[in-house]
Amino acid sequence: MGDTGVNLAISTVIFALRPAPDGGAPTLWIPLVRRIRDPHLGLWALPGGPLLPEESLAEAAAHNLKSTTDVEPRYLEQLYAFGEPDRSPGDRVVSIVYWALVHSGEAEQLAEGENVRWFVADEVPRLAFDHNTIIEYALWRLRNKMEYSRIAHALLGETFTLTQLREVHEAVLGRPLDPANFRRQIESSGDVVATDQVVTGGRHRPPRLFRYIGSVDLGDTGPLSG
Amino acid sequence: MGDTGVNLAISTVIFALRPAPDGGAPTLWIPLVRRIRDPHLGLWALPGGPLLPEESLAEAAAHNLKSTTDVEPRYLEQLYAFGEPDRSPGDRVVSIVYWALVHSGEAEQLAEGENVRWFVADEVPRLAFDHNTIIEYALWRLRNKMEYSRIAHALLGETFTLTQLREVHEAVLGRPLDPANFRRQIESSGDVVATDQVVTGGRHRPPRLFRYIGSVDLGDTGPLSG
Incomplete structure (x- = not known):
């Protein structure tokens, strides 16, 4: 919000099944994007961006997803809003985070680029901002949901x-x-x-x-x- | 966010048990505040306000709650972020909504004022913005949670x-x-x-x-x- 200096961003944790790095069993992967500006220049982060005026929150998340991975989500759900005052250096940013499941067949054709790479979900490096915590929470939500839903x-x-x-x-x-x-x-x-x-x-x-x-x-x- | 014209607000659905209107069994009530400006001047709405720069999201929600009801929450949880483009006339407002449980003993001493009134949760009038939908969802979450938690x-x-x-x-x-x-x-x-x-x-x-x-x-x- 301009007058109180709070910025709003939408980010998305995208899960897909792809073979394990050794070519083995299906494994949970997530795509991350490399920060091309400060803060945290060069670190990997969740795909995200600002909320456009005409978009709903879910549309903004789907838009993130499409521009990062070029696939449509099979499932998209709001995860949580993260807003600790110190989560972004120098700026107050509240991130409304969605999580998505992408169909494994579609995920196998996903392109990687210099600034987009897929990581095994349990083995991500140290990420920008509080994005490690966000992924940990998204994994917890997904695993919980697996137990009691389809x-x-x-x-x-x-x-x-x-x-x-x-x-x-x-x-x-x-x-x-x-x-x-x-x-x-x-x-x-x-x-x-x-x-x-x-x-x-x-x-x-x-x-x-x-x-x-x-x-x-x-x-x-x-x-x-x- | 100033540059894209999106405003962020924090609102809280506060539940307490108080005797039914006829003096009968404990019943679920929620406090609402009357809108004292446009849009929706005069309609009842959830207590809320902007996010202050130094507050976390949960602190802002607890602050809402304290200033509306003058009690501390026994339980406070993030409900959902509501952000449909047309949910507030003339303005783009994203509301991050919390829900809270207030202890019944404390809730009995709650003051009402001209612009704060308690309503039976299932019998609220037509509210400002999408607040009827928000309350319906909060009730659904609370009832679900009652089945599988303490x-x-x-x-x-x-x-x-x-x-x-x-x-x-x-x-x-x-x-x-x-x-x-x-x-x-x-x-x-x-x-x-x-x-x-x-x-x-x-x-x-x-x-x-x-x-x-x-x-x-x-x-x-x-x-x-x-």
């Missing part, structure tokens, strides 16, 4: 094998899950159902494809989601 | 009878609960424990006082609450 859906295609579904859970939670236990838990939840399709490719016992039942709101913003 | 604690004293605890749940949820079922559910949760005290006052079978076990963080902001 948020994994946003990281999968319309159909998926139970192995793919488990790999999404493992990537987000950052730990391996027992395949037989996971299968039992998913089957008893009643959330997914087998389709009459299998994975093509000539294997002797091709794995079956599943889909989520019905269309359920992925978020939990209740009256705001209508 | 948030009721913030509306009670250190010790309480099971009837008082049930009345808090009934007031927040807005519906009666079966006393025997409620007692079984609370006892099996392991969250509360009987003290060796009873309610004094000379009744033949004075009700026992209970307390919550241990000290548990009431919120769910994970890494942010440290």
Whole structure:
């Protein structure tokens, strides 16, 4: 606000699944942008920018996301507003932060540039401002949400094998899950159902494809989601 | 932000338990302030104001609360940032909204003035801006939270009878609960424990006082609450 010297910014934590750095299992990654001016010139930071007059907050976050990664979010939710007086040197900046999930298929074609790079979410370097804290909180929110909602859906295609579904859970939670236990838990939840399709490719016992039942709101913003 | 014409405000939805208007059971109330300038001159609105340069967001919300109700919050949590471009006529205002629980004992001594009045939370009139939507969302958040956390604690004293605890749940949820079922559910949760005290006052079978076990963080902001 001009008269009290408070600036408002919108930033976005973008999660996507991509193979681990060693080419292994799907892993949670986030794109960061390099600061090209002070404060914190040269450090990596969350993508963000000012709020344009005609944009809603979510539109500004989607706009961030599109200009950083060139993909549309599968899921976008407001995370939190960060406004400690000392979080930006020399300036008072309040950041309203969103978090987004990008579909893994789309994320594999993402370009990196000199000033945009993808990092394994649990292994980011020291970032500008309080952005390490923000990512830690976004990871906590995502992991919590994985336990009680269908948020994994946003990281999968319309159909998926139970192995793919488990790999999404493992990537987000950052730990391996027992395949037989996971299968039992998913089957008893009643959330997914087998389709009459299998994975093509000539294997002797091709794995079956599943889909989520019905269309359920992925978020939990209740009256705001209508 | 001055240069893009976006103004930042902090508002607070304050909940307290007070007797129903007919003098009956505890009921959820919220204080509102009358607008004394345009836009929406004369309509009721959430207490709020600008963010002062030296205040954190939560400090600004607590400051709102203190200047409206003259009590300290027992619980204060960020609700959401509201920023639709058309939510304030003639101006671009982004409101970061907090919600608070005030202890019922304290709330009974609250003064009302010409421009501050308490309303039953489910029966507010048409308010300024999008404040009806904000209250609806705050109620949804509070009711959700009641189901899976100890948030009721913030509306009670250190010790309480099971009837008082049930009345808090009934007031927040807005519906009666079966006393025997409620007692079984609370006892099996392991969250509360009987003290060796009873309610004094000379009744033949004075009700026992209970307390919550241990000290548990009431919120769910994970890494942010440290």
